Amino acid sequence: MEQHHFPTFYKKNVKRIYRFLYYRVGGDKQMAQDLTQDVFLKAFQAFDRYDEKVSASAWIFTIARNHLLNQLAKKKPQVSLEEIENTTWDREDWASRAELSYDQKRMLDAMKQLPADDAALLRRKHLEGWSFEEIATEMGKTPGALRVRAHRAIKELKRILKKR
Amino acid sequence: MFDWIVGKKLDQIGRLADPDRAFVVALGTRIKSELPHRFSPHWKVLAGSLTGISCLLVGTGSYAYASDNVLPGSPLYSIREGLEQAETTIAPTPAIRAAVTVRHMQRRIHEQEVMNVKKIPANERQMQRFADAMEVTIDETSRLDDTEKQGLDTETARLEEKFAKAVRVSKDQEPTTKAKERLETILDRQTTRLQERVKKLEEARREHFKTLLDRRSQAATGTSEDHSDSKEREQSRD
Numbered sequence: 001m002e003q004h005h006f007p008t009f010y011k012k013n014v015k016r017i018y019r020f021l022y023y024r025v026g027g028d029k030q031m032a033q034d035l036t037q038d039v040f041l042k043a044f045q046a047f048d049r050y051d052e053k054v055s056a057s058a059w060i061f062t063i064a065r066n067h068l069l070n071q072l073a074k075k076k077p078q079v080s081l082e083e084i085e086n087t088t089w090d091r092e093d094w095a096s097r098a099e100l101s102y103d104q105k106r107m108l109d110a111m112k113q114l115p116a117d118d119a120a121l122l123r124r125k126h127l128e129g130w131s132f133e134e135i136a137t138e139m140g141k142t143p144g145a146l147r148v149r150a151h152r153a154i155k156e157l158k159r160i161l162k163k164r
Numbered sequence: 165m166f167d168w169i170v171g172k173k174l175d176q177i178g179r180l181a182d183p184d185r186a187f188v189v190a191l192g193t194r195i196k197s198e199l200p201h202r203f204s205p206h207w208k209v210l211a212g213s214l215t216g217i218s219c220l221l222v223g224t225g226s227y228a229y230a231s232d233n234v235l236p237g238s239p240l241y242s243i244r245e246g247l248e249q250a251e252t253t254i255a256p257t258p259a260i261r262a263a264v265t266v267r268h269m270q271r272r273i274h275e276q277e278v279m280n281v282k283k284i285p286a287n288e289r290q291m292q293r294f295a296d297a298m299e300v301t302i303d304e305t306s307r308l309d310d311t312e313k314q315g316l317d318t319e320t321a322r323l324e325e326k327f328a329k330a331v332r333v334s335k336d337q338e339p340t341t342k343a344k345e346r347l348e349t350i351l352d353r354q355t356t357r358l359q360e361r362v363k364k365l366e367e368a369r370r371e372h373f374k375t376l377l378d379r380r381s382q383a384a385t386g387t388s389e390d391h392s393d394s395k396e397r398e399q400s401r402d
Contacts, residue, residue, distance in 0.1 A: 006199070007192060011192070014188055018181075018182070018183040019183075033183065033187050040195065041195075103173070127177060
């Protein structure tokens with residue numbers, strides 16, 4: 001794609017990528033900003049090679065994930081993608097830095113009791129801000145199926161919160 | 165609690181992790197600054213239009229100035245006149261202005277010749293302007309010193325002949341007697357003016373030589389023979 005389309009692409013994706021990185025670096029704002037900048041500058045350099053047939057969100061998300069993996073691997077060799085997806089998410093520090101209310105903390109705790117796939121879906125949709133269409137492209141499922149699943153996950157979350 | 169409230173609460177938590185606006189703007193600006201320079205489509209259209217208009221104006225101006233097809237009475241002829249007027253105005257010295265005027269007169273005569281060949285009748289106004297142009301050319305050339313003339317006077321004399329010939333041909337081509345008479349009047353007027361100028365020139369020349377002789381006689385304190393010799397010499401030269 002031509003590089004002069006990149007500012008529009010940037011505006012559309014910057015918040016999501018930042019949020020994705022922010023959660024995974026334990027709420028470290030400065031680090032999240034540095035990583036976001038690196039990711040978008042890398043994407044800018046490669047933008048003319050970007051194939052429009054591939055989802056733009058999936059493309060930038062892959063760049064962000066690989067970049068994060070490289071950065072974390074410098075600190076801790078042998079880190080895996082799966083580890084990034086799960087363990088960093090489980091870290092409590094971002095929640096404390098973000099000064100969450102009691103209700104919000106309760107909700108996040110309840111999310112941890114959901115099946116991993118459901119929790120990942122709610123995280124992508126509500127916390128990171130992706131659309132069902134974009135998540136469907138990434139996961140290889142239909143947006144309709146994901147809507148149904150997200151609805152069920154929210155019902156389950158509500159049930160967990162009531163039980164507490 | 166409704167399901168959608170849970171969704172909204174999760175969205176609220178998500179917004180807590182939004183980047184600072186200043187950071188988003190700064191990074192956006194940095195990315196824009198690294199973009200290769202590119203004109204917007206509006207600017208491209210504007211630049212294209214301006215180039216087109218300029219080309220059209222320059223092209224029309226050049227055509228009007230140089231083409232043999234642009235003759236008195238043609239819509240583009242006024243552009244030629246304007247450009248020639250500008251050329252005369254910006255001439256820095258009288259010698260250059262005279263040279264420019266002579267060049268313009270050559271063109272006027274050429275135009276008249278073309279009109280004669282094409283059998284295009286010249287109206288009275290055009291013929292009057294043609295005659296005026298000849299007069300201006302003679303004036304400009306006669307004002308110059310001998311050192312400045314550099315063949316311009318010879319060229320003017322040649323142009324005068326050509327002018328007379330062109331007017332004669334034009335007159336002969338006129339279909340009606342009335343038109344012929346009008347042209348004849350212009351020619352007569354022109355001839356009268358020329359005769360008057362020749363007279364004035366002769367008088368001026370005579371005055372000049374008289375002054376010259378007086379000076380010499382005053383300077384020659386010597387013999388009257390010398391004086392008479394020199395007088396004779398001056399007269400014979402005159």
